Amino acid sequence: MRHRLFRAASLVLAAATMAACDGRGTTGPGTPLSQADAASLSRALFTLGADLANGGVPAGARGNKRVLANGTTTFTFSFDTSQPCTPSGNVGLAGAISGAADAAAQAAQVQLNVAVKHEGCTVHADNGGTFKLTGDPKIDLVLSAAAGPGGLTALHLTEVGAFTWERGAGSSGRCTVDLAADLVPGTQNVRLSGTFCGFSIDETVAAG
Secondary structure, three states: OHHHHHHHHHHHHHHHHHHHOOOEEEEOOOOOOOOOHHHHHHHHHHHOOOOOHHHHOOOOOEEEEOOOOOOOOEEEEEEEEEEEEEOEEEEEEEEEEEEEEEEOEEEEEEEEEEEEEEEEEEEOOOOEEEEEEEEEEEEEEEEEEEEOEEEEEEEEEEEEEEEEEOOOOOOOEEEEEEEEEEEEOOOOEEEEEEEEEEEEEEEEEEEE
């Protein structure tokens, strides 16, 4: 169930990054990337984030997992680690994750607070190029979510921060990120709002 929550959150972030390129976003003043370039970069960032999330709790995390008398499993971990990027560089992850899961009730909840700092992290973009990313200073991601047998029952996610990018000879810039995602009450839809690299996002998507 905990992994299902992570997958749902990843889908929300994927939808947010896709929204920057499909004509629903609008350019802001001084945007250093074209709409297509920003979309390609955002998808590369999503892929990197999804790969990290699929790895579960980061290596070296300190904390514990307990099974309570009622059968509920609780967990709390803190971490400050660095993960490799492909083909080069690293991304620093510092924060905490906690939550609980009740297998019998098919219910779970999770809270995640992590600072993501790219450290010369080179990522492949689906337009054939590569971007080298450095935190400026970092991106703070905060997630609170809950799920039951029928799917998500609550979700609030924010992603705020900035990074610099380099691409090719002399091509570089700075991107700010300010995104929020909230479950629409009574549905399995999520409203996305905010900005990514100067492009405005405001739409509702299916959570999964």
